[in-house]
Amino acid sequence: MISSDYVLELCNVFYSGQVEPGSCVQRVIGNIKTGVILKDVSMVVHSGEVLAVLGSKGSGKKALLDVISRRAQGPVRGQILLNNHPMSMCLFQQRCAYVTHKCDLLPGLTVEQTLYYTPTKVSGYTKRSKVKQVMADLALSQVSNRCTEDLTHSEYRRLMIGVQLIKDPVVLLLDEPTWDLDPLNTYLVVSILSNAAKKYGTAVVLTMEKPRSDVFPFLERVLYLCLGDVVYTGGTRQMLEYFNAIGFPCPQLENPLMYYLCLSTVDRRSRERFMESNHQIAALVDKFKIEGGVFRKGSTITGLSHNIEHGMHTNKIPLLIGKPGLFSTGWNIYMRLLIATLSFKRAGFRQIFLRLFLLPVFFFMLWIFYREMKDLQHTFISRSGLILNCLAGVYFVGIINTILMYPTYRTRYFQESQEGLYGGTLFLLTYNLVSIPFSFLTTLAASAIVYSLVGSFDSSMEYFYFSLVLWACYIFTEQQTMAILMIVKDNFTAAIASIYITAVCITLSSGILRSIKGLQDWLYYLTFATQVRYASAFLNRKVFTNPLLNQALPFDLRQNCTNMNLVDASLLSGVSNPYCRYANGLAFLTERYSRDPTDVIFSGILEEDLNIGVTFAFALGMIVFNMFMYLVPLPAFVKAKFRE
Template sequence: MINADYTLELCNVFHTGVVEPGTCFQRMMGNVKTGIILKDVSLEVHGGEVLAVLGSKGSGKRALLEVVARRAQGPTRGQLLLNGAPMTLRLFQQSCGYVTHKCDLLPGLSVEQTLYHAAQLALGTKVSRHLKRSRVRQVMADLALSQVANRATEQLTQSEYRRLAIGVQLVRDPVILLLDEPTWDLDPLNTYLVVSILSNHARKYGRAVVLTMEKPRSDVFPFLDRVTYLCLGEVVYTGGTRLMLDYFRSIGFPCPELENPLMYYLCLSTVDRRSRERFIESNHQIAALVEKFKMEGGPFRKTSAILSGRTVVDPPDPLHAGGAIGSNKVPLSAFGRPGAFHVSLTLFLRSWATMFNLRAFGLMQISLRLLAHPFFHLLLWIFFRGMENYQRTFISRNGLIFNCLAGSYFIPIITTVCIFPSHRTRYYQEAQEGLYSGPLFILSYLLFSLPFSLISMAAASRITFELTGLQDPVEWLKFGGILWACHLMAEQLTIALLMVVKSSFTAAVTSIYIHIVILLLGSGTLRSIRGLLEWLYYLTYATQSRYAGATLAQQMFDKRFVTLPKDAFHNCTSAFQGPSDLITGTSPSFGCRYADGNAFLIERYGREDADDSLTEFLDFNLNFGITFAFSVGFILFNCLLYVIPLPAAVKAKFRE
C-alpha cells in the first residue's frame, strides 16, 4: 500500500516514439518516422503540489504524460518512481488518474449519474454505496457542478464538460492526477476556475496534480507550485515556480516588470522559426539553457512546495471523518477494484440509465430498439395484406420473406451505428484505465440489448405472421426466432466492423453491402439457389441467409397452396402434370407456373443434377439450428476480437 507522503519522481528518462505519425495505413505497416521525444528528463512532484508542464507544440508535453501513465508506445529508459517504487502500468491504474485531452462521456447520463457509475466501476466493494454517493456529492461540490447535477452531459457547457471529465477521475481519489491541456479552448474565467479547483484539490487532499499547458496566463501563476519547461523533449527548467524567477535572474534572464513570467520564459524556451538565423540562434540559446540547468538546477528540482513559499495544508475532511477508508492518508483507490460481476452489472445499469431517461439520446434508443422493427413490419403488413390465393401469391410471399430478412438485417445495422459508437469509445478510454476487459464489455452490451431486440422482434414478427396463413403459435415462434437470429447476426457483424472503423457511416455502408451480398447470394429469394454457378452454390454454405431463407420458405410453402388458380377467372388444374415438370423443363400454360408450394421450393432450392437434393437442403431443424449458430459464432468472435491485441494505430483512433 502506498504511504501518505506521495512523491512522483522521474530520473533521466529517455523515450523514443513516433515523431511523424503519417496515415493510418503507414502506421499499421510500420512506415513511420521515429525519434527521441524525451531526452534525459528529470523532475519530481509531491503530494499537495500542482506541477505545470509548459512548452510549445511538439515539445514533448503529452509524451511525458503518456510515459508516466505507462501508455507510451516505444522504448523508454530511465527511472520513474512513485514513493520509491517503480511505476508499473498496474500501479498507475490502481493509484493514479489520467484525464486525456479528448474525453468522451456517454450521452444521456446526468452529471451525477456519470460520476456515480464511474465510482461503481473504479471503487471496490469495501467502499460502501453510501460512501460512494457521498464521494460523488463531494466531487461535484469541489468542481462547482452541484447546480448542474441533473443536467445531461450533452447539455453541458465546454467548461462544465471538462470539469466533469476531471471529476470522473477524481471520484476514484487518485494520489497522482495527470491532465493533458485541461484548459484548452476555455475562456480566461473558466481557465482560472479549472486551475484554482485543481490547486484546491491538491492542497485539500494532499494529492499531486500534473497538468500541461501551452499558453499559461499570469492569473494562474499563484496556483502552480512547480513548473517544468520542455523544449524538443529536453528540460530547460523544473522546480519551484517562485524560485524560477531567482534562477533565471541568476543566469542573466530576469523577467521584465509587468510581464507574465510563465509566458516570458516559455517564449525563452521555444525555438524561433521565423528565419534561419533566428532558428540557429534560439537553438544555441536553448541548448545552453539545458546544459546550464543540468549543471546548476539540481537544488531547484528538489525544492519542495514549502521552500517555494507555499505551505501544504491537510485539513480534516468531513466526508471521511471517523473512518480509515477514504481518509486523506489512504485514498479510496487503495481498497481494490470491483469484481467482474459487479462491473458487468454496473455496465448494464449504466446502459439502462442512458436509455430510460426521457432525453434525446434515450428516446432515440427506445425508437430504434423497440419501435423500428414493428413499424417496418406494419408497413409490410399494409403492403402485402391484399394477397389472395392465386398463382401470383407464390411470388408475393417470396417477396414477403425477402423483405422480412432485409428488415432483420438492415434495421439492426442502423440501430447499432447510432447507439454503439458512444459505448465503444467510452470502452476504449476506460479499458486503458484497466477497469474492465473487452469480452466483459461485449457481453454486458449484449445482455442489455438482447431483451429489447427479442421484444421488438416478437411484436414485429407477430404482425407479418398474420400474412402467412399459419395459425399454430409454435410456427410463430419459429418464424420470429429466425428473424431474431438474423437481427443478432447483423448487429454483431456491425459491432465487429466498429472495432476497427471509427466512422459510423463507413461501418454502416460496409455492413449493408455485406448483407446485400448475403441476401442476393444465399437467401434464394431474388436468385434461386438452383440457378447459381457451382462455385457460387458452394459459397452459399458460408452465408446465414441460405439457412434462414430456406427455413422461412419451407415454413411458408411446404405442402401448401395446392393447384391454385391463375386468377379469379382461370383455373390451372388441367395445366399441371406434376412437380416433375419444373425439373424436366416442361412448362405449364402461361400464368400457371406452380402446381403447389413444393413445386415452388424445387424451383428455388432444387438441384438439376439430383432429384433428392431438395430433401437434403430443406431440413428444417438443421437450418434453424445453423441460423442461430451463425449468431452465436459472431458473438464469440467479437469476444475474441475485443481481447486480442490490435495495432496501436487502430486503437489510437478512438482514444485521441
C-alpha cells in the first residue's frame, strides 16, 4: 500500500561530461575529452513503482543516476522535479537515497550493527524496530549477527540496500544491484525491491545491463537508453503495445526485456551492421519523440495520475525534513568505529593486534637484541642505535597501522559524505577519539619493555616522559599518513611516500645516523622544522646524561679509560688511549649535536622542556592541519578517485 504520493519527473534533460578516462595530468590542465552523454531524456516514476533503466555499457545509465542524485560532474540542462519541486542536492540528500555499484561497509560490524549505526533522524527503540523490519524485508534476519566480511555476495548487496532503506527514502536509486548475481538471487533482489516499493511507497529506479525474463512482472516502468538517447520510456506492459504498433513485435518465447534491449543496442560486429543498427536506433528515437508522449506520462497505479496532473499532492507532503543532529551523527560514527575495533571477530582481532600489540612486539625484539649491552665504550654506539630503533619503530609502526586500518574508514567516509551525512572534520574527530587512546596504551606498554635498557625505574616520571615523546611521534606519523591518504587512493603508494618522508627526516634530523653539526647550514636550519629533531634530542639527553654514563667507561674488560678528562670534552683529541673515544655521555652528545666545540650547553638544543613541548606541538599541529584540510574542497579529479 502506498502511504504517500510522490512523483519523480525528468523533463528534457541534457548532460555533458567526460566521455573517456583521462590521466591525472589531463585532469589538472583540463585537457580531457568531453561530449553529450544524455540527450533530451524525459521520464516519470511514481511512488510504489520500480523503473528499470536498460541499456548496454556506455549507454548513459549511471550518468542518469548521477544527474538525478546531483553528483554529475558537468553541465546539466533540463528539469529534474520531485513533486514539482526542483531536485537540489539538499533535497536529494534528505529525501532520496543512492545505492552505488560499489559500497565498502565496515568489517567487524554485524548486519544489525551496520544498520543500527547508520546515521538517521530516529534513534532508540524506534530505530531498533526499524532495523528489525528492514532486515525482515530484505531476508537478512537469519544473518543479523554475521559480520559484513562473512556475508555472501547476495547478502552483502541486500545489506547495501538496507543501509539506504533505513533512512526511509521516497526515491531510491540503485546502480546495477543485480550485477554478478546468479539467477535465483537476481530474482530475489528485484522481488524484494518491488515489495519494498509497494510497502514503503518508494519510487525505485535501478539500472540493469542484462535483464532476465522472470523479473518482468516486478517492473512497472522501463527506460531504454542508447548512447544517451531515449528509445522508449513508459509502462512495461505498454511497451509491448508500442513496439508492436511501430512494427517490432516481440517473438513468442522471447524475453521482451532482452529482445528490445538488443533492438536498442548498436551492433559493432561489422561496419555494415554498425551503420544499419545506428540508423535503425536513430529512427526509433525520433519515432518515440513523436508518438511516445502518452506512454511516457501514463501511470500504472490507479488514481495516482489524476493527483499528479492537478498537483494536489505537492502542497500536502513536506519535502525537506532536516538532517540528523550533529551529536547524534558523531555518536553513531564513534560507536561503530569502537565496536568494529573491539569486535570478537577476525577483523576485530586484527585491529586489536595492530593497535595494541604490534609496537610492543617490535620493542620486545629490540629488548632481546640489546639486553646484553655491557658498560663499555661500545655502549655509546649501541644505545644510540637503540634510540634510533625506538624512533624508527614508533614512526614506521604508526605508518603500517594507518595504512592497514584507516583506508577502510576513509572510503566509507567518502561514500557517506556524498550522501550529506557528515563532514570530514567530524569523521576525523571520531576516528582520533578511537585511535589516540589505543596509541597511548601501546606506546606505554612498548616503552616499559625497553626503558630498563635506557634509564631507571627509580623515577616513574622519567619513564612517563619517555613514553609521552614516543606517543607524540606515533600520533604525528599517523596523522601524516592520513593526510597523504586523503589525496592518494592507493595504499601502497601512500605508504611509500610516508615512509620516504619519515626516513629522510630521521636521517637528517635525529643526529644519530649523521651528526647534526656536520650538516650544511640550509640543512641544519631545515631540521628545526621536523619533529624527529626534538624527539631525538630529548631521548638522547635522557639516555646519555644517565649517571651510569657520566664516567669513563673501559674499552673492554682489559683496557680502561680512567686517564681521560671527564670535564672538558675539548681534550678528547689529546687522549693517550686511542681506543677510548668518549669520556662520558656528554662528550658523545657534543659530537652529535654541537656545531661549536666550546659550547657545552648546545644553545638549548638539549633543553628538556622545550623538546618535549615542541614534539607534542608537532603532533597536535598535524591533527589540526588534517581537520583543516578536510574542510577545504578537494579538486574534482582528486574526489573522482574516491567516488566509487
